[in-house]
Amino acid sequence: xxxxxxxxxxxxxxxxxxxxxxxxxxxxxxxxxxxxxxxxxxxxxxxxxxxxxxxxxxxxxxxxxxxxxxxxxxxxxxxxxxxxxxxxxxxxxxxxxxxxxxxxxxxxxxxxxxxxxxxxxxxxxxxxxxxxxxxxxxxxxxxxxxxxxxxxxxxxxxxxxxxxxxxxxxxxxxxxxxxxxxxxxxxxxxxxxxxxxxxxxxxxxxxxxxxxxxxxxxxxxxxxxxxxxxxxxxxxxxxxxxxxx
Numbered sequence: 001x002x003x004x005x006x007x008x009x010x011x012x013x014x015x016x017x018x019x020x021x022x023x024x025x026x027x028x029x030x031x032x033x034x035x036x037x038x039x040x041x042x043x044x045x046x047x048x049x050x051x052x053x054x055x056x057x058x059x060x061x062x063x064x065x066x067x068x069x070x071x072x073x074x075x076x077x078x079x080x081x082x083x084x085x086x087x088x089x090x091x092x093x094x095x096x097x098x099x100x101x102x103x104x105x106x107x108x109x110x111x112x113x114x115x116x117x118x119x120x121x122x123x124x125x126x127x128x129x130x131x132x133x134x135x136x137x138x139x140x141x142x143x144x145x146x147x148x149x150x151x152x153x154x155x156x157x158x159x160x161x162x163x164x165x166x167x168x169x170x171x172x173x174x175x176x177x178x179x180x181x182x183x184x185x186x187x188x189x190x191x192x193x194x195x196x197x198x199x200x201x202x203x204x205x206x207x208x209x210x211x212x213x214x215x216x217x218x219x220x221x222x223x224x225x226x227x228x229x230x231x232x233x234x235x236x237x238x239x240x241x242x243x244x245x
Contacts, residue, residue, distance in 0.1 A: 083108030092131030113142030
């Protein structure tokens with residue numbers, strides 16, 4: 001997979017190349033990541049990529065031409081027919097894990113990170129396929145959002161994580177929040193690891209984890225729980241009154 005980001009702050013993405021899961025995936029050749037700076041496609045001495053908004057108002061707006069040229073360069077680098085161009089914006093569709101699973105199947109993704117007060121609307125109409133948001137809040141620019149989306153996608157690529165089952169057991173991968181996790185020691189200030197996890201009974205442990213995931217989702221994210229279609233096993237587990245401890 002190839003991921004391209006259009007940003008005037010390419011140095012911010014060094015973290016993706018140098019640290020964590022994304023860095024290992026890039027070094028293993030599982031994914032390619034590149035950043036295209038609109039300033040590299042300007043003609044003036046100051047490498048200007050913004051202008052005052054028509055109609056007045058505070059701040060500056062990113063102009064069409066440098067962004068279009070940066071996207072064209074990104075398209076040429078990705079060179080895949082199913083490439084999607086995304087503008088990261090608080091006005092966009094709020095992403096869920098299911099959409100990350102769809103995105104990882106693509107061969108190419110181009111994300112445009114806006115700055116200042118946003119981008120010229122004509123650029124969105126001419127070049128952008130979809131607008132994405134990572135949440136209902138405002139960031140100083142789209143770079144952090146692009147890194148969040150990149151990380152969420154990269155970790156789903158087969159081989160990117162150390163354990164092949166790790167991604168499948170994460171929160172949201174099954175539609176549920178993840179069950180509680182415990183590590184050594186068994187007792188921390190009187191708080192003990194649930195006995196079932198020490199039993200060695202894999203079926204019992206599996207049922208406990210699934211039930212805890214159901215309970216946690218119902219309690220913390222009732223919106224997600226309400227959208228679930230529970231199977232018979234899940235209905236039986238969530239209806240159980242006896243809770244293993």
